[in-house]
Amino acid sequence: MTQRIDLRSYAQAETLLNGPKCNSYGVGMGLGFKLSHSLVFDVAGGPQWTTATCGSPVSATFSASLVKNIALRTRVYGSVYRQFTTIARLNSRWEDTAAVGFSTGIQRLTFSTDAGYLRGEPIATVVPAYHGWFVAPRARFKILNTLGLTGGYRFFTGSGGNLLNGNLSYAYAGVEWYPAPLHFR
Numbered sequence: 640m641t642q643r644i645d646l647r648s649y650a651q652a653e654t655l656l657n658g659p660k661c662n663s664y665g666v667g668m669g670l671g672f673k674l675s676h677s678l679v680f681d682v683a684g685g686p687q688w689t690t691a692t693c694g695s696p697v698s699a700t701f702s703a704s705l706v707k708n709i710a711l712r713t714r715v716y717g718s719v720y721r722q723f724t725t726i727a728r729l730n731s732r733w734e735d736t737a738a739v740g741f742s743t744g745i746q747r748l749t750f751s752t753d754a755g756y757l758r759g760e761p762i763a764t765v766v767p768a769y770h771g772w773f774v775a776p777r778a779r780f781k782i783l784n785t786l787g788l789t790g791g792y793r794f795f796t797g798s799g800g801n802l803l804n805g806n807l808s809y810a811y812a813g814v815e816w817y818p819a820p821l822h823f824r
Contacts, residue, residue: 642673643672643673644670644671644672644673645670645671646668646669646670647668647669647670647671647683648666648667648668648669649666649667649668649669649683649685650664650665650666650667651663651664651665651666651700652664652665653723655693659692660690660692661689661690661692661693662689662690662693663687663688663689663690663693663723664687664688664689665685665686665687665688665700665723666685666686667683667684667685667686667700668683668684668685669681669682669683669684669702670682670683677707677708677709678705678706678707678708679705679706679708680703680704680705680706681702681703681704681706682702682703683700683701683702683703684699684700684701684702685699685700686698686699687699687700687723689723693723698721698723698733699721700720700721700722700723701719701720701721702718702719702720702721702722703718703719703720704716704717704718704719705717705718712743712744712745712749713741713742713743713744714741714742714743715739715740715741715742716739716740716741716742717737717738717739717740718736718737718738718739718740719735719736719737719738720735720736721733721734721735721736722734722736724759733759733760734757734758734759734760735757735758735759735760736755736756736757737755737756737757738753738754738755738756738773739753739754739755740752740753740754747780747781747782748778748779748780748781749778749779749780749781750776750777750778751776751777751778751779752774752775752776752777753773753774753775754772754773754774754775755772755773756770756771756772756773757770757771757772757773757795757797758770759799759800761799761800766799766800767798767799767800768799768800769797769798769799769800770797770798770799771795771796771797771798771799771805772795772796772797773793773794773795773796774793774794775791775792775793775794776791776792777789777790777791777792778790778791779815781817784817785816785817785818785819786814786815786816786817787814787815787817788812788813788814788815789812789813789814789815790810790811790812790813791810791811792808792809792810792811793808793809793811794806794807794808795807795808
Protein backbone atom coordinates (compact mmCIF):
# COMPACT_ATOMS: atom_id res chain seq x y z
CA MET A 640 0.00 0.00 0.00
CA THR A 641 2.82 2.38 0.94
CA GLN A 642 6.53 2.03 1.68
CA ARG A 643 5.65 1.52 5.36
CA ILE A 644 2.37 -0.46 5.14
CA ASP A 645 1.79 -3.80 3.37
CA LEU A 646 -1.58 -5.45 2.75
CA ARG A 647 -1.45 -9.26 2.60
CA SER A 648 -3.85 -12.11 2.00
CA TYR A 649 -3.59 -15.84 2.58
CA ALA A 650 -5.42 -19.10 2.05
CA GLN A 651 -4.71 -22.42 3.78
CA ALA A 652 -5.99 -25.98 3.82
CA GLU A 653 -5.13 -28.81 6.21
CA THR A 654 -6.16 -32.45 6.46
CA LEU A 655 -5.81 -34.67 9.50
CA LEU A 656 -4.49 -38.03 8.32
CA ASN A 657 -4.74 -39.93 11.61
CA GLY A 658 -8.06 -40.52 13.38
CA PRO A 659 -11.47 -39.41 12.07
CA LYS A 660 -11.43 -37.55 8.76
CA CYS A 661 -10.93 -33.87 9.49
CA ASN A 662 -10.45 -31.11 6.91
CA SER A 663 -9.94 -27.40 7.50
CA TYR A 664 -9.95 -24.45 5.07
CA GLY A 665 -9.33 -20.80 5.77
CA VAL A 666 -8.66 -17.39 4.26
CA GLY A 667 -7.53 -14.12 5.75
CA MET A 668 -6.08 -10.66 5.41
CA GLY A 669 -3.23 -8.93 7.16
CA LEU A 670 -1.34 -5.69 7.52
CA GLY A 671 2.37 -5.14 8.02
CA PHE A 672 3.63 -1.88 9.53
CA LYS A 673 7.28 -0.85 9.24
CA LEU A 674 7.66 1.18 12.44
CA SER A 675 11.34 2.00 11.84
CA HIS A 676 14.21 0.72 9.69
CA SER A 677 14.60 -2.28 12.04
CA LEU A 678 11.18 -2.79 13.69
CA VAL A 679 8.11 -4.35 12.02
CA PHE A 680 4.63 -5.12 13.39
CA ASP A 681 2.39 -7.62 11.54
CA VAL A 682 -1.22 -8.58 12.23
CA ALA A 683 -3.43 -11.00 10.25
CA GLY A 684 -6.58 -13.03 10.67
CA GLY A 685 -9.56 -14.63 9.03
CA PRO A 686 -12.26 -17.30 9.23
CA GLN A 687 -11.49 -21.03 9.22
CA TRP A 688 -14.07 -23.69 8.29
CA THR A 689 -13.74 -27.32 9.37
CA THR A 690 -15.63 -30.59 9.10
CA ALA A 691 -17.68 -31.66 12.16
CA THR A 692 -15.03 -34.12 13.42
CA CYS A 693 -12.60 -31.21 13.88
CA GLY A 694 -14.48 -29.65 16.77
CA SER A 695 -15.79 -26.12 16.10
CA PRO A 696 -17.28 -25.95 12.58
CA VAL A 697 -16.23 -22.30 12.23
CA SER A 698 -13.43 -20.55 14.04
CA ALA A 699 -10.78 -18.01 13.14
CA THR A 700 -7.04 -17.90 12.73
CA PHE A 701 -5.16 -14.91 14.08
CA SER A 702 -1.54 -13.83 14.31
CA ALA A 703 0.37 -10.80 15.51
CA SER A 704 4.13 -10.36 15.70
CA LEU A 705 6.71 -7.76 16.52
CA VAL A 706 10.06 -8.30 14.76
CA LYS A 707 13.36 -6.55 15.52
CA ASN A 708 16.13 -6.86 12.93
CA ILE A 709 19.45 -6.91 14.80
CA ALA A 710 21.79 -7.59 11.84
CA LEU A 711 21.58 -8.48 8.16
CA ARG A 712 19.15 -11.48 7.97
CA THR A 713 19.21 -11.92 11.79
CA ARG A 714 16.19 -11.04 13.90
CA VAL A 715 14.43 -11.61 17.21
CA TYR A 716 10.65 -11.61 17.53
CA GLY A 717 7.64 -12.13 19.74
CA SER A 718 4.32 -13.45 18.49
CA VAL A 719 0.83 -14.56 19.49
CA TYR A 720 -1.39 -16.66 17.27
CA ARG A 721 -4.40 -18.96 17.03
CA GLN A 722 -4.22 -21.79 14.51
CA PHE A 723 -5.74 -25.09 13.48
CA THR A 724 -3.57 -27.97 14.71
CA THR A 725 -3.29 -31.47 13.28
CA ILE A 726 -1.21 -32.93 16.13
CA ALA A 727 -2.51 -36.32 17.26
CA ARG A 728 -3.26 -37.30 20.90
CA LEU A 729 -4.09 -33.78 22.11
CA ASN A 730 -7.93 -33.91 21.87
CA SER A 731 -7.86 -30.46 20.28
CA ARG A 732 -7.99 -28.86 16.86
CA TRP A 733 -7.47 -25.20 17.86
CA GLU A 734 -4.32 -23.96 19.54
CA ASP A 735 -3.45 -20.58 21.08
CA THR A 736 0.26 -19.74 21.35
CA ALA A 737 2.52 -16.99 22.70
CA ALA A 738 6.18 -17.33 21.71
CA VAL A 739 9.55 -15.62 21.32
CA GLY A 740 12.10 -16.57 18.70
CA PHE A 741 15.35 -16.02 16.88
CA SER A 742 16.10 -16.36 13.15
CA THR A 743 19.25 -16.05 11.07
CA GLY A 744 19.94 -16.63 7.40
CA ILE A 745 23.01 -17.75 5.47
CA GLN A 746 22.55 -17.40 1.70
CA ARG A 747 19.50 -19.64 0.83
CA LEU A 748 19.36 -21.36 4.24
CA THR A 749 17.45 -19.93 7.24
CA PHE A 750 17.66 -21.32 10.79
CA SER A 751 15.01 -20.39 13.37
CA THR A 752 13.98 -21.43 16.83
CA ASP A 753 10.91 -20.58 18.89
CA ALA A 754 10.04 -21.13 22.54
CA GLY A 755 6.75 -20.39 24.21
CA TYR A 756 3.50 -21.37 25.87
CA LEU A 757 0.50 -22.97 24.18
CA ARG A 758 -2.94 -24.22 25.09
CA GLY A 759 -5.56 -26.15 23.18
CA GLU A 760 -9.31 -25.88 22.96
CA PRO A 761 -10.73 -29.40 23.65
CA ILE A 762 -12.99 -31.21 21.18
CA ALA A 763 -14.77 -33.16 23.93
CA THR A 764 -15.18 -31.99 27.54
CA VAL A 765 -14.37 -35.48 28.89
CA VAL A 766 -10.64 -34.91 28.33
CA PRO A 767 -9.19 -31.62 29.66
CA ALA A 768 -7.51 -29.15 27.31
CA TYR A 769 -3.74 -29.46 26.99
CA HIS A 770 -1.38 -26.65 27.89
CA GLY A 771 2.36 -26.33 28.41
CA TRP A 772 5.70 -25.15 27.07
CA PHE A 773 7.51 -25.88 23.81
CA VAL A 774 10.81 -25.43 21.97
CA ALA A 775 10.82 -25.64 18.16
CA PRO A 776 13.98 -25.38 16.02
CA ARG A 777 13.53 -25.45 12.23
CA ALA A 778 15.32 -24.81 8.93
CA ARG A 779 14.18 -23.52 5.54
CA PHE A 780 16.06 -23.88 2.25
CA LYS A 781 15.02 -21.77 -0.75
CA ILE A 782 15.49 -23.85 -3.89
CA LEU A 783 14.27 -21.06 -6.17
CA ASN A 784 12.95 -17.59 -5.42
CA THR A 785 9.44 -19.08 -5.56
CA LEU A 786 9.98 -22.53 -4.00
CA GLY A 787 11.52 -23.86 -0.80
CA LEU A 788 11.80 -26.81 1.55
CA THR A 789 11.22 -26.59 5.30
CA GLY A 790 11.67 -28.97 8.19
CA GLY A 791 11.76 -28.83 11.96
CA TYR A 792 11.27 -30.43 15.31
CA ARG A 793 9.04 -29.51 18.25
CA PHE A 794 9.32 -30.66 21.86
CA PHE A 795 6.30 -30.00 24.08
CA THR A 796 5.96 -30.63 27.81
CA GLY A 797 2.65 -30.04 29.55
CA SER A 798 -0.56 -31.66 30.66
CA GLY A 799 -4.06 -32.39 29.39
CA GLY A 800 -5.25 -33.93 26.14
CA ASN A 801 -4.51 -37.62 25.75
CA LEU A 802 -0.82 -37.30 26.63
CA LEU A 803 0.35 -40.25 28.69
CA ASN A 804 3.64 -38.90 30.05
CA GLY A 805 3.10 -35.15 29.56
CA ASN A 806 5.68 -34.88 26.77
CA LEU A 807 5.22 -34.87 23.02
CA SER A 808 7.77 -34.39 20.28
CA TYR A 809 7.50 -34.59 16.52
CA ALA A 810 9.37 -33.71 13.35
CA TYR A 811 7.85 -32.25 10.20
CA ALA A 812 8.84 -31.48 6.61
CA GLY A 813 7.14 -29.45 3.91
CA VAL A 814 7.30 -27.63 0.61
CA GLU A 815 6.68 -23.87 0.53
CA TRP A 816 5.58 -21.72 -2.38
CA TYR A 817 6.33 -17.99 -2.46
CA PRO A 818 4.19 -16.34 -5.17
CA ALA A 819 5.32 -12.99 -6.53
CA PRO A 820 3.69 -10.05 -4.72
CA LEU A 821 1.12 -7.91 -6.49
CA HIS A 822 1.86 -4.22 -6.61
CA PHE A 823 -1.04 -1.79 -6.97
CA ARG A 824 -0.32 1.76 -8.04
